Amino acid sequence: MSAQPRRNVVTNALAQIGEAGLFLLTLLAAVPRSLRHVRETVRQLWFVGAMSLTIIMVCGLFVGMVLGLQLYYVLSIFGGTAASGTVVAIAIYRELGPVVTALLFAGRAGTSVTAEIGLMRATDQLAAMEMMAVDPIAYVAVPRYLAGLIAMPLLCAVFCALGIFGGHLVGVTWLGIDNGTFWSNMTATVDVWKDVVNGILVKSLAFGAVVSLIAVYQGYTTPPTSEGVAYATTRTVVASSIAILALDFVLTAFLM
Amino acid sequence: MSQRNSYAVGTGLFIVLGFAALAYLATQTTSVANTHQGASYTVQAHFANIGQLKERAPVKIAGVRVGQVRTIALDPKREAADVTLAIDERYSHIPDDSVATIFTSGLLGDQYVGIEYGNSKKDLAEGATLARTKPAQQLEEMLGKFFGAGGVADNLGGSYVLKARFSNVGALSVGAPVKMAGVPIGSVMAVHADPVKLDAEVELAIDRKYDQIPDDSAAAVFTSGLIGTQYVAVQPGGSPEFLKNGDEMVLTQSAMQLEDLIGKFLVNGSPTEKKEAPAESPAGKH
Amino acid sequence: MTTFAAPTEPLVRIRGLTTVLNGKTIFDALDLDIPRGKVTAIMGPSGTGKTTLLKHVTGQMRGDAGQVLVDGQDVPELSREKLFALREKIGYLFQNSALLTDFDVFENVAFPLRQHTQLPEVLIRNIVLTKLQAVGLRGAAGLMPAELSGGMARRVALARAIVFDPMLILYDEPFVGLDPIALSQVLKLIRTLNETLGITSVLVAHELEAIKQVADHVYLIANGKVVAQGDPKTIAEDGSPWTRQFFGGAIDGPVPFQYPADDYAQALGLAGARA
Ligand SMILES: Nc1ncnc2c1ncn2[C@@H]1O[C@H](COP(=O)(O)OP(=O)(O)OP(=O)(O)O)[C@@H](O)[C@H]1O
Ligand SMILES: [Mg+2]
Numbered sequence: 001m002s003a004q005p006r007r008n009v010v011t012n013a014l015a016q017i018g019e020a021g022l023f024l025l026t027l028l029a030a031v032p033r034s035l036r037h038v039r040e041t042v043r044q045l046w047f048v049g050a051m052s053l054t055i056i057m058v059c060g061l062f063v064g065m066v067l068g069l070q071l072y073y074v075l076s077i078f079g080g081t082a083a084s085g086t087v088v089a090i091a092i093y094r095e096l097g098p099v100v101t102a103l104l105f106a107g108r109a110g111t112s113v114t115a116e117i118g119l120m121r122a123t124d125q126l127a128a129m130e131m132m133a134v135d136p137i138a139y140v141a142v143p144r145y146l147a148g149l150i151a152m153p154l155l156c157a158v159f160c161a162l163g164i165f166g167g168h169l170v171g172v173t174w175l176g177i178d179n180g181t182f183w184s185n186m187t188a189t190v191d192v193w194k195d196v197v198n199g200i201l202v203k204s205l206a207f208g209a210v211v212s213l214i215a216v217y218q219g220y221t222t223p224p225t226s227e228g229v230a231y232a233t234t235r236t237v238v239a240s241s242i243a244i245l246a247l248d249f250v251l252t253a254f255l256m
Numbered sequence: 257m258s259q260r261n262s263y264a265v266g267t268g269l270f271i272v273l274g275f276a277a278l279a280y281l282a283t284q285t286t287s288v289a290n291t292h293q294g295a296s297y298t299v300q301a302h303f304a305n306i307g308q309l310k311e312r313a314p315v316k317i318a319g320v321r322v323g324q325v326r327t328i329a330l331d332p333k334r335e336a337a338d339v340t341l342a343i344d345e346r347y348s349h350i351p352d353d354s355v356a357t358i359f360t361s362g363l364l365g366d367q368y369v370g371i372e373y374g375n376s377k378k379d380l381a382e383g384a385t386l387a388r389t390k391p392a393q394q395l396e397e398m399l400g401k402f403f404g405a406g407g408v409a410d411n412l413g414g415s416y417v418l419k420a421r422f423s424n425v426g427a428l429s430v431g432a433p434v435k436m437a438g439v440p441i442g443s444v445m446a447v448h449a450d451p452v453k454l455d456a457e458v459e460l461a462i463d464r465k466y467d468q469i470p471d472d473s474a475a476a477v478f479t480s481g482l483i484g485t486q487y488v489a490v491q492p493g494g495s496p497e498f499l500k501n502g503d504e505m506v507l508t509q510s511a512m513q514l515e516d517l518i519g520k521f522l523v524n525g526s527p528t529e530k531k532e533a534p535a536e537s538p539a540g541k542h
Numbered sequence: 543m544t545t546f547a548a549p550t551e552p553l554v555r556i557r558g559l560t561t562v563l564n565g566k567t568i569f570d571a572l573d574l575d576i577p578r579g580k581v582t583a584i585m586g587p588s589g590t591g592k593t594t595l596l597k598h599v600t601g602q603m604r605g606d607a608g609q610v611l612v613d614g615q616d617v618p619e620l621s622r623e624k625l626f627a628l629r630e631k632i633g634y635l636f637q638n639s640a641l642l643t644d645f646d647v648f649e650n651v652a653f654p655l656r657q658h659t660q661l662p663e664v665l666i667r668n669i670v671l672t673k674l675q676a677v678g679l680r681g682a683a684g685l686m687p688a689e690l691s692g693g694m695a696r697r698v699a700l701a702r703a704i705v706f707d708p709m710l711i712l713y714d715e716p717f718v719g720l721d722p723i724a725l726s727q728v729l730k731l732i733r734t735l736n737e738t739l740g741i742t743s744v745l746v747a748h749e750l751e752a753i754k755q756v757a758d759h760v761y762l763i764a765n766g767k768v769v770a771q772g773d774p775k776t777i778a779e780d781g782s783p784w785t786r787q788f789f790g791g792a793i794d795g796p797v798p799f800q801y802p803a804d805d806y807a808q809a810l811g812l813a814g815a816r817a
Contacts, residue, residue: 039264046263050270089285124640131600131636132654132702133629135622139657154274161277164285180319184368187289188313196282 016239020217026137027145027216033135034142041143048109048144049151053158055108056101060159063096064088064166071167072175081171085182086189088167093190093199097160099248102207105152106240110215113144114236117219118229141220145212152208156200198255206247211240287312295345296323300385301356306337307367307392309358314368315341316359322347325369341369343380351376352384358392367392415442415461416501420475420488425456426511428477428486434460436490441466444488460488470495474507486511551614553578553710553742554599559608561594566802568594569605570766576710581736581743583753583774586763587788589801592746593637595763596712599744600632601625613709630658633703633711637718637746639695641687641702647674648683651702658706673701676731678724693719700728704735710742711735717749725752732756750778750789762788765798 034041071084117140120126126136171177190196215236222232283289303309306328315323323343331338343350353374360367371386380386422428425447434442442462450457462469472493479486490505499505554576561569568591576582586592597603598610601617610617615628641650651670655661661669674680677697687695696719703711713732717725733756735741747753753760754774762770762777762784769784770777778789787795803809 042267043263045270046267049274050266053270053273093281119643123643124636124638125642127602128634128636128640128642130602131629131632131634132657133626134653134657135626150271151274153278154271157274157278157281160281164281180321183285184314184321186285187287190286192282192286192288196278196286200278200281 019221020213023217023220024213027142027213030135030137030142031146034138034146037139037143040139041146044143044147045151048105048113048147049154052105052108052151052155055104056155056159057162059100059104060097060162061166063100063159064092064163064168065170066166067091067096067163068167068170068175072171072177081175081177082181082185084167084171084177085186088171089164089186089190090195092160092163092167093195094252095199095248097156097163098199098203098207099244101156101159101204102152102211102244103241105148105155105208106211106215106237106244109148109151110211110236110240111233113148113212113215114219114222114233115229117141117144117216118222118224118232121220121222122224122226122229141216145216148212148215149205149208152211153201153204156204160200194255202255203248203251206251207244210243210247214239214243296342297345297348297382298326299341299343299380299383301339301341301369301389302331302334302336302385303339303356303358303389303391304336305358305391306339307358307360309339309367309369309392315343315371316368317347317350317371317373322371339369341386348379350380352378352380352386353388354380354386355388355390356386357390360392414464416464416467417445418460418462418469418475418499419502419504420458420460420508421450421453421504422456422458422475422477422508422510424510425458425477426479426486428458428488428511432487434462434488434490436466436469436492441490458488467498469499471497471499471503472507473499473505474509475505476509477511479511551578552576553613554744555609555611556595556598557609557611559598559605559610561591561598561603561605563594567766569608571608572763572767574761574768576742576744577759578742579736579740580758581732581745581756583745583747583757583760584763585746585748585750585753585760585788587799590763591766592763593714596634596714596744596746599712600629600634630654630706631709633706633708635696635699635703635711635713635716637714639687639692639699641690641695641698643687645687646683647679647685647687647690647698650687650698651705653702654706669705670701673705674698676704677701678727691719693721693724696720697724697728700731704731704741707735707739708741710744712744712746714746715748716745717747717752729756750774764788764796769796 067088068084071087072081075081075084075087117126120136120140126140129136129139168182172179172182218232218236218239222228309325309328311325311328313325314321315325323341325339326342327338327340329338330336341356350371351374353376355372355374357370357372358367359370374388428444428447430444430447432444433440434444442460444458445461446459448457449455458475460475469490470493472495474491474493476489476491477486478489493507552575554574556572556574559569559572559574560567572595574595584592584595594603598605599612599617601620604618612628613631615624617625617628620628641647642653645653648670649656651673652666655666655669671680671683674683677700679694679697679701682690682694682698687698690698696716700713700716703713716728716732720728729752732743732745736743736756743756745753745757757774760771760774760777761768764784770780770782772780778785783796786792793799
């Protein structure tokens with residue numbers, strides 16, 4: 001990359017956001033062209049989605065277990081352990097599920113997408129595709145973007161299911177909260193639209209869109225050097241984490 | 257080629273798993289699980305007070321969900337609530353003299369209708385009315401029971417009464433526990449303002465088991481944690497005489513206001529000293 | 543869309559191409575023709591812009607002025623669709639192979655076929671294996687790019703470049719890293735492709751001996767211009783100072799060995815001594 005004019009942190013960040021936005025338009029414009037590369041999207045879905053399942057499941061289980069334990073301690077002060085099912089479900093659906101899944105996804109899949117695309121540029125693979133009359137935006141960028149977008153809500157749903165299971169395991173199986181109470185309180189309070197749809201679907205789709213965009217954009221625009229790829233990978237994690245948490249606040253304010 | 261197919265299969269499995277999880281969460285852990293699908297029959301019940309009972313609340317027998325509340329309406333003639341229960345067709349052998357009660361799942365949980373079987377040979381039929389009902393219990397009663405640690409408040413025969421005066425009881429309410437060394441020994445039976453002395457008179461019901469409390473013991477209104485409920489703590493004195501039924505505890509310490517606490521914390525004492533003095537009981541000597 | 547130019551018309555016609563990169567003039571009103579059905583070699587010192595020239599021909603880069611006509615179409619002016627349609631007819635061997643690291647050797651060679659055709663799997667297999675056999679790597683079909691040596695990767699990239707039997711193949715340094723046996727095999731391959739299929743070939747290479755065996759015509763580029771051209775067998779003896787220096791390997795001469803820079807002594811802080 002040519003030496004950039006020195007800019008301060010704020011204008012730099014704004015410029016990056018602007019460039020990422022334009023890049024998103026490029027991506028969206030290329031979606032129709034990438035329909036012929038459906039197979040590639042499926043393959044990427046395997047890498048970013050299915051391959052992230054293990055970490056998502058393990059983390060979901062532990063988050064649910066910790067939540068079950070903490071809630072038991074806190075709620076037993078008020079004699080309200082019966083509410084733990086409700087609180088586990090609502091906390092996981094509304095916040096922990098989408099946010100933790102997105103953070104894990106950024107670390108597990110986002111970085112690998114950035115590094116992969118960055119190295120493809122560094123080793124002229126993107127240029128080689130251009131030369132074989134294959135549009136790298138449509139063949140490399142869009143499938144990874146779409147795969148991230150599709151994978152996120154699915155991973156989030158799996159995370160939430162394991163979280164509920166973990167909460168149930170600790171609360172009911174180990175600490176002896178009544179099984180029926182646990183479920184009936186949950187089903188009485190949790191709402192499909194406000195909790196499941198807004199949390200799992202809307203939030204995680206939004207996070208998926210943002211994290212995938214950041215990952216693909218960073219990979220696509222990184223200077224083709226090993227240092228450039230390293231920086232881009234770091235930036236993917238940092239920018240994704242900030243974006244997830246900031247967006248979470250905005251979405252919560254609007255949705256809930 | 258086979259490499260390509262295995263991706264497709266794995267990805268397909270992943271998508272199916274994700275949607276299955278989503279479908280499970282959406283239908284089994286939310287109120288959707290409560291919307292009834294199978295055939296059911298309806299019965300009526302009249303309650304004097306339904307508390308927080310809502311439509312779609314579960315109807316349970318022996319803790320098992322058998323149906324749900326369909327409608328709730330006020331019967332203006334009788335000042336009673338008319339509740340329609342939709343009960344699953346499978347549970348059609350409910351004796352017609354069964355008792356319907358409004359229960360609360362746990363302390364903070366939602367309310368539901370519990371049915372306890374009667375002895376009649378006849379079953380409840382579609383449109384029938386459950387004649388025997390028990391209304392929702394009020395939270396105050398519940399609290400009394402709960403904090404009474406083993407039903408002290410209920411079982412007045414097993415307890416004796418002490419009095420204590422506080423210049424400020426904070427948010428102390430009837431039913432709050434009385435603790436000694438952190439162990440509940442009774443509960444607050446009554447709190448009322450004294451129109452003459454302009455302070456609060458509190459009656460404490462103490463379990464008979466604890467009848468050897470020295471008569472110079474102090475009573476203090478404490479808060480469990482920062483946001484917890486308030487309770488009366490008894491700090492035993494050293495006198496050989498014991499408190500008897502109807503005695504008054506003269507050494508008391510009033511509830512601290514949150515503002516005072518914060519003031520103390522921030523200003524390091526001085527402005528609080530002044531406020532602390534009137535907080536002492538008139539007979540206080542420390 | 544393809545305007546059929548007369549067979550005598552050169553396939554690639556470059557006129558007045560001027561390119562400035564980072565303030566350095568790479569091409570200075572360059573004129574160059576690649577005749578149809580012939581093997582043309584392009585030589586020149588490192589860093590003169592041979593790779594850049596190939597990138598202009600394929601539309602990966604645009605000059606600041608001038609024309610690049612390929613098969614009658616002005617490349618810098620083409621729309622994306624037309625450019626991609628043109629590129630489907632051009633094979634390109636990258637200087638650094640640029641194999642797709644995600645795929646094994648077989649899939650790398652099959653990649654253009656899969657992207658642009660709906661051929662049945664059997665046919666794809668046959669075409670790919672034929673091309674791999676031609677570069678002597680049929681046995682390596684199952685290896686991943688990371689498991690190949692530099693010379694093997696070169697040959698896989700070569701197989702990929704020719705898999706479509708394009709009308710024009712651009713080879714950027716195809717002989718680097720090849721042992722003498724592989725070298726003569728590749729030479730034979732280039733010759734065969736040219737003779738049997740009439741494929742126009744452009745070779746960027748430094749090996750004059752190899753070029754003598756395959757090329758019909760050779761250009762020597764230096765300082766952004768064609769400084770000499772002619773039959774490869776005789777060009778070294780044409781007597782111009784450019785060819786004498788370049789093929790003789792002399793450091794001093796009109797061809798600059800140094801990348802343009804400020805004064806050496808000054809850079810070393812000896813300016814005062816000289817002044
Ligand atoms: N993207 C770029 N930006 C700026 N300058 C470039 C860029 N690419 C190449 N150059 C410059 O253009 C010149 C020509 O580069 P090119 O790669 O075409 O050389 P070459 O003739 O192929 O050399 P070699 O024989 O070593 O491969 C070099 O001086 C290089 O510094
Ligand atoms: Mg080069």
